[in-house]
Amino acid sequence: MSGPHQQLGCRQFKSTLQRREFLRAGVLGAGAAWGLSLPQLLRAEAPSAKDRLDTSVIILWMRGGPSHIDMWDMKPDAPAEYRGEFEPVSTKIPGIQLCEHLPKTAACLDQWSIIRSMHHRKEDGLADHSSGDQICFTGYPSARDPSGNISPSVGSIVKRQVQSLNTSMPAYVMVPKMVPGTDAAYLGAAYRPFETIADPASDVAFDVPNLRAPEGISVERLGSRKALRGEVDRLRRQVDSSGIMAAMDEFDRQAWEMVTGDRARKAFDFAAEPASVRERYGIFPGYRSTRVFAGGDAPNWGQRVLLARRLVEAGVRLVTVDCRWWDTHEDNFWSLKNEFLPRWDLAYSALIEDLKQRGLLERTLVVAWGEMGRMPRINTRAGAGMGGRDHWPNAMSVAIAGGGVKGGRVVGSTDSKGSVPKDNPKIPQDVLATIYRHLGVDTNQSYLDNSGRPLQVLPAGKPIDELF
Numbered sequence: 001m002s003g004p005h006q007q008l009g010c011r012q013f014k015s016t017l018q019r020r021e022f023l024r025a026g027v028l029g030a031g032a033a034w035g036l037s038l039p040q041l042l043r044a045e046a047p048s049a050k051d052r053l054d055t056s057v058i059i060l061w062m063r064g065g066p067s068h069i070d071m072w073d074m075k076p077d078a079p080a081e082y083r084g085e086f087e088p089v090s091t092k093i094p095g096i097q098l099c100e101h102l103p104k105t106a107a108c109l110d111q112w113s114i115i116r117s118m119h120h121r122k123e124d125g126l127a128d129h130s131s132g133d134q135i136c137f138t139g140y141p142s143a144r145d146p147s148g149n150i151s152p153s154v155g156s157i158v159k160r161q162v163q164s165l166n167t168s169m170p171a172y173v174m175v176p177k178m179v180p181g182t183d184a185a186y187l188g189a190a191y192r193p194f195e196t197i198a199d200p201a202s203d204v205a206f207d208v209p210n211l212r213a214p215e216g217i218s219v220e221r222l223g224s225r226k227a228l229r230g231e232v233d234r235l236r237r238q239v240d241s242s243g244i245m246a247a248m249d250e251f252d253r254q255a256w257e258m259v260t261g262d263r264a265r266k267a268f269d270f271a272a273e274p275a276s277v278r279e280r281y282g283i284f285p286g287y288r289s290t291r292v293f294a295g296g297d298a299p300n301w302g303q304r305v306l307l308a309r310r311l312v313e314a315g316v317r318l319v320t321v322d323c324r325w326w327d328t329h330e331d332n333f334w335s336l337k338n339e340f341l342p343r344w345d346l347a348y349s350a351l352i353e354d355l356k357q358r359g360l361l362e363r364t365l366v367v368a369w370g371e372m373g374r375m376p377r378i379n380t381r382a383g384a385g386m387g388g389r390d391h392w393p394n395a396m397s398v399a400i401a402g403g404g405v406k407g408g409r410v411v412g413s414t415d416s417k418g419s420v421p422k423d424n425p426k427i428p429q430d431v432l433a434t435i436y437r438h439l440g441v442d443t444n445q446s447y448l449d450n451s452g453r454p455l456q457v458l459p460a461g462k463p464i465d466e467l468f
Contacts, residue, residue, distance in 0.1 A: 052440035056312035062370035064327035072397035104349035112401030117412020132371025133181030170194035200303035267314035365403030429461025
């Protein structure tokens with residue numbers, strides 16, 4: 001396990017402890033001034049995770065920057081070099097239109113809503129994909145190395161605050177692996193996501209390696225080895241004053257319960273899912289695109305999205321699904337029409353319908369977004385018929401469903417060319433604040449970074465109440 005305590009020297013660690021005690025004393029002193037005891041202070045906090053034990057979040061991460069102007073926020077009256085090749089189609093909600101290549105998504109718009117006025121703040125300094133990843137997953141801008149987290153991801157914060165409430169399932173899961181922005185930073189390795197490693201989108205025989213006992217060792221033998229090690233560790237705990245051993249014990253206990261229990265293994269047992277359900281999401285095991293995309297990944301996400309449904313149904317609090325790679329600098333329209341949009345339309349609409357049928361939609365918030373939008377003006381670098389759209393952090397759309405969100409709503413708008421918010425602008429931190437509130441996470445909580453400074457969970461943003 002890594003974390004701030006391991007990275008601080010002895011003197012600095014003592015200073016950190018003193019600072020923490022000072023902060024705690026300050027909080028208690030403020031409470032005393034108002035005549036409140038510690039239990040009263042704790043009860044007076046925002047709705048806690050314990051109050052929301054049955055809530056979950058699915059993040060469908062559309063890395064690369066999905067083209068808002070070709071999907072969610074079309075501009076049919078704009079000049080041709082802006083509006084593009086696609087036509088709008090009516091949805092289930094009168095007056096709201098989507099792209100013609102999203103018919104199933106349009107037909108269930110009464111179950112989800114769109115934020116059309118999302119944009120990045122200038123002070124966050126967005127310049128590329130990795131910087132956008134950091135902002136959308138942490139709320140904090142990136143530093144010199146945007147490829148690695150300097151602030152904990154939303155999933156790591158959720159795991160830090162709620163994992164202890166249910167140790168039979170991981171609180172934070174990545175399908176299949178971590179993507180930029182999803183790491184734990186200074187919270188330490190214990191708060192990284194549980195990665196499936198195996199990919200239900202491409203592996204015909206889906207098998208999660210992290211849930212298997214070591215080869216040749218039964219669960220019963222693991223039990224005896226655990227008991228023996230426990231005796232050895234008991235003396236070490238008695239002399240450990242830093243709290244590191246206690247944290248390791250907790251992490252070990254969680255991992256142990258997942259490996260030896262049935263709940264996690266059943267949730268990841270993809271073979272138990274009926275073929276008819278898998279087909280609704282798009283069953284393309286081993287699929288490979290006819291084109292080579294910038295990220296090297298074929299747009300084959302349906303089975304990953306289905307796994308996310310299985311996980312929240314089993315009690316996982318936050319699942320992030322890698323739905324990359326929407327970086328359509330070239331051949332934007334062919335790629336969207338033939339590869340991305342048909343598969344997205346199938347998987348997204350199936351997820352919403354499935355959650356609704358199973359009684360899970362009200363408690364499961366589904367957030368579909370990427371780190372930026374696409375440039376409204378089509379570039380012509382690739383020649384006739386191959387135009388693309390470049391990066392555009394000034395406007396983007398977010399699809400959001402479940403968790404109490406009222407379907408059929410549009411929050412905010414952009415100008416006539418989809419360039420900037422026209423009214424009711426929103427920022428990525430607002431989405432994170434909405435996620436945290438849904439899960440009962442205390443965003444006023446602070447954690448010590450690697451320098452011993454207390455940093456708040458979220459530096460800006462407020463929940464998007466217009467959705468509810």
